[in-house]
Every structure is written in C-alpha cells, then in structure tokens.
Amino acid sequence: MVPALALTVDGMRNAGAVAQGVRFIVLFDPNSLIAAIARSGDRAAFAELFDHFAPRVKGLLMRGGAPAELAEEVAQETLLAVWRKAALFDPAKASASTWIATIARNLRIDIARRETRSRLSQVYEILDEEAPEQPDAMLSGAERDARVRAAMSHLSSDQYRVVELAFIEGFSHQDVADRLAIPLGTVKSRLRLALSHLRGRLEDLR
Amino acid sequence: MSMLHRPSDETLAAFAAGQLDEGLAVVVACHIEADQESRGRLRELQAVQGALLDAAEPVAMASGPSPAAIAARPEAASLATVPTPEGMPKVLRPYGLGPWRPIGIRIAMRRVEVPGADARVFMLRAGPGISLPHHKHTGFEWTTILAGAYEHEYGRYAAGDFDEADAEHDHTPRVDPVEGCTCIVAMTGSVQLQGWLGRLLQPLVRF
Numbered sequence: 001m002v003p004a005l006a007l008t009v010d011g012m013r014n015a016g017a018v019a020q021g022v023r024f025i026v027l028f029d030p031n032s033l034i035a036a037i038a039r040s041g042d043r044a045a046f047a048e049l050f051d052h053f054a055p056r057v058k059g060l061l062m063r064g065g066a067p068a069e070l071a072e073e074v075a076q077e078t079l080l081a082v083w084r085k086a087a088l089f090d091p092a093k094a095s096a097s098t099w100i101a102t103i104a105r106n107l108r109i110d111i112a113r114r115e116t117r118s119r120l121s122q123v124y125e126i127l128d129e130e131a132p133e134q135p136d137a138m139l140s141g142a143e144r145d146a147r148v149r150a151a152m153s154h155l156s157s158d159q160y161r162v163v164e165l166a167f168i169e170g171f172s173h174q175d176v177a178d179r180l181a182i183p184l185g186t187v188k189s190r191l192r193l194a195l196s197h198l199r200g201r202l203e204d205l206r
Numbered sequence: 207m208s209m210l211h212r213p214s215d216e217t218l219a220a221f222a223a224g225q226l227d228e229g230l231a232v233v234v235a236c237h238i239e240a241d242q243e244s245r246g247r248l249r250e251l252q253a254v255q256g257a258l259l260d261a262a263e264p265v266a267m268a269s270g271p272s273p274a275a276i277a278a279r280p281e282a283a284s285l286a287t288v289p290t291p292e293g294m295p296k297v298l299r300p301y302g303l304g305p306w307r308p309i310g311i312r313i314a315m316r317r318v319e320v321p322g323a324d325a326r327v328f329m330l331r332a333g334p335g336i337s338l339p340h341h342k343h344t345g346f347e348w349t350t351i352l353a354g355a356y357e358h359e360y361g362r363y364a365a366g367d368f369d370e371a372d373a374e375h376d377h378t379p380r381v382d383p384v385e386g387c388t389c390i391v392a393m394t395g396s397v398q399l400q401g402w403l404g405r406l407l408q409p410l411v412r413f
Contacts, residue, residue, distance in 0.1 A: 043273075043274055043277060046273055046274075046277055047272075047273040047274065050273035050276070051273070053259075054267050055264035055265055055266055055267055056259055056260070056262045056264050057259065057262075058264075058265045058267060059262040059263045059264050059265040060258060060259055060262035062265055063262060063263065068265075068268075071265070072267060072268055072270065075267065076267075076270065076271070076276055079273070079276065080276050080277070080279060083276070083277045084281065093249075094249065094252065094253070094256070095253070095256055097256035097257070097259050097260050098252050098253045098255065098256030098259075099256075100256070100259065101252065101255040101256045101258070101259040102252050102255065102256075104259070105223070105224045105255065106224070108224065109224045113228075113322055116228075116321055116322025117321045117322060118228055118321070118322050119228075119300035119301065119320075119321075120224070120228050120231055122299070122300040123231065123232065123235045123297045123300065124224075126235075126239075126296050126297050126299065127235060127238055127239060127245070127248070127297060130239060130245060130296075141253075144249060144250065144253050145253045145256055145257065147250075148250055148253040148254055148256075148257060149253075149257050152254065152257055163219075163254065164258055166219060166220075166223065167219070167222075167223045167254060167255055167258055168223070168258075188216070191216060191219070192214075192215065192216060195215035195216065195219055196215060198250075198254070199215060199247075202250060
C-alpha cells in the first residue's frame, strides 16, 4: 500500500521536493483559498477554486436538465462572483460549498428570469444579511453543514433522490413525478417525509 | 416575537431552491425576515444545496475563458435600491409600492409591484375589529402579517406569522379589535369575494 499523507494546501506549496512513490492527499481547503483571494487577490487560489467548483456547478445544473450553455454561463458567473465577493464570505455563516451554491442559485434565477427583471436574488441577499439566529442556534457554517450532511446520510435512497431533484432548478413536483415515473402524490408525500426526517435528525443532532 | 404559524417544509424548501413564483416568494421572505427559527431552517436547507453541490458529478467546462480572464472582467455598476419606508420589511426594498388606496371604510390596499410574478401581491391595512371580506379562491393565497393581528377558524395570526391557504380554504378573517392589522398577500388563480366589501374589493384584487 502506498503511504498517504494529508497536507494542507499551504503545506503542499511549501513542501518543496516530494519523495517519489509517496502519494499526497491534498486537503482541498476552500476557506483558505477564498481568504487568500480576499486578502491579496490571489489568482492562483482563484484558479484552484475555479477548477474545483465551476465543473461542479455546471454538473449540478445539467443534472437538473439545464442546457450546457446555460450551465456553463451560470458556472462562470458564479465563480466570478466568488472572486469579487470573497471579502464578504463569512465561514461562521455558511461553509464555502453552501455559500457558492447560494450564489449559483441567485445567478441562475437572474439569468433565467432576465427578461422579467426579477429582483428575487436581491431578496435572498437581504435575508442573508439579517441578524444572527438565537444563541443556541449559533453554529458555525461548517458545523451546520456537517450536521446537515449527517442527516442526509440517513435518508433512504428514494428520499435522497426526491430531495435532490426537488432542489434542482426546473423541477416542479410534477417534473419530479414524470422523471421518476411515480405519481405526483407519491412525490409530495415522499418529499414531505424526507424533509421531516431531515428536520427530525437535525433536531436530534442539535 | 413568538411565531405560531410558519411555512411548511415543502414551501421553505421550494423557497430555498429558488423555485417559487416571485410573488409568493416575496411574501415568504417577509415572514423569514421576521422569524429567527425560519431563518435557521432556511440556512439548513441552503446547506442541503451545498451538500448537493459537493456531491455533483463535475462536467468539464468548455474551452472558454480562463479563470484569469474571468477574474479580469470589468464590473458593472450595481443597481441602486430605494430605502424602504419605516416599518416595512427590508425584503421589499427592491420593489415598487403603489399608494395606499381606501377600498372601504377603515380598509385600504396598496399594490406591491413584482415584475414577472404570476401572483398578484398587495398589502392590506384594516382598522380594529372589522371582518375582511369573506372569500373563496382557486389558487394560493399566502399572507404574512406585518403588524397587528387577525383571527379565523385556523387560529390567531400576529405580526410575522405566515398564513398558507390554498383552494380548500374558505375563510373570513376577523381583524384584532385593538391593534387592527396590516398584512402582505400574494394570490394566484382567481378569487371570488362575497358580500358588500367583497364587491368593493373585487375590481382591485383583479388588477
């Protein structure tokens, strides 16, 4: 077996010569990359973030049925917004993935509803700036994400699939029903069950 | 402020996913702004999206502009937003508000201009003790109470509460006898108002 060493990105950069045959697992650390952009407009950090997240944003949108060009445009604009807004990223509020996912959601709305002059993305931004929650709910973004991920891992695969589809643009409950070839009522009850399951797990983990 | 009535999980998930009609979304946002617990739930649902992003199968970007070229794009001027009047939810800042228009005795309405929404959005302000028009509707009627309170067969709805009614409901809210009530409403489908007040309100609801 090849020995595996975990290094931080900074550690990796400073590591210099790397012994042959040693496989390095680089811990991708988006928080420090975003911090480097905010601090000094670090273009190498941006390129690394771009290479990781842009294809995932594109993939997520295409999985939801978005045409490749639209998914590509949203992915580019999302990473451009990450570059410009890096200083506004607050790891206490959300993890990097969650922050980037909400930027992608807002831009997807802006782009898809461009001709109707939608202002919905501004509404999400205003809510995001709202005062913190009550003290017992003051979790860091990373803690909240970890809890949500733990709760999601307890969903059945059917429930996970419904949640996944319900969260991706363009999927009304009817679309989800068509795609999974199950009745609309089943989608609604499965989604309701999955969400209440998720909520119950999150309350247990609190 | 303790809320008694909140959006269902499905409604909040659809809001978090950016899938609600903008008119309905604005009324949900007025509730979320007023309610810490719903803000916490919204953040959890946004974290679900973060997890889905991490789990997404990457699709290679076309050989388009490099990250460096993208970072160098000039920035467009940001849109100016008009400050909302005192006591109004901040989430209404991006939208135009019509003037208050009396539509009966001690009842007034103002339009909220939400471009691109299928739902009609308006605020209603009613004096203490009056009954809002008895009505039925074919679509959704979602309401967030902004000040004061009303009461109907499903309970009392006070500032910040969210009232998620659909075509099943047929109700006659009674406005709080002391505080009166101001609320924001989004309606889809058509509404059939009944009684004398309903006849007054009808042409205005169907703007």
